[in-house]
Amino acid sequence: MPIKPPPPKRAKPGSKAKTAAPDQGSSAVPPTVSHLLGEMTWLLTQSPLHKAFAIGDLEWLVMPALIHQQFYLFRDGAQPVGLALWAKCNPTAVGKLQRGMVDPQNRLTLEEWQSGDEVWLVDLVAPFATPENRQREIMIADLISKPLKGTQFHFHQTDPETGQRMVRTVEADAGERLAEVVRAATEATQLPTRN
DSSP: OOOOOOSOOOOOOOOOOOOOSSSSSSOOOOHHHHHHHHHHHHHHOOOOOTTTTTTTTTHHHHHHHHHHHEEEEEEEETTEEEEEEEEEEOOOHHHHHHOOOTTTGGSOGGGGBBSSSSSEEEEEEEOOOOOOTOOOHHHHHHHTTTTTTTTTTTEEOTTTOOOOOOEEETTTTTTHHHHHHHHHHHHHHHHOOOO
């Protein structure tokens, strides 16, 4: 059964939908669902791992996250540069994720995206990430300090040499620990002041 998108409307201020706004201090009108879907789709077309997906794949990969407001758009100014999609899973949904969503029988239904308490990062789309700019790592740090702050979540990481998928877990206090590391590093690099 096809997922029916919500009627076009503007995202409500303070809603669960996460998108790093181009200008946090502006009184700009929040983006529409169709605008967000357009940005998400554009990011997928820029990603070597996603660009071969068919338009119908948006229905099982992007629309549930958009409908349930379980996504985060990463931006560089006004430009979208990455996308995180997560699901709140029950054991059945976790089993599907463990087997891999590329197989159609393992794709989460709309209901399974919000079926339990176990949070899984379903996809991190980072089309412009390189080893030099470390955008993937920055995006994970952004997730643990903003939309998933205080939330334990899991994700699959694929070894580039072997292709083996491994489950990684980010603990609920990871944002606090990251803030502490940044604070300590900042204090260590501050120059002494002269009187």
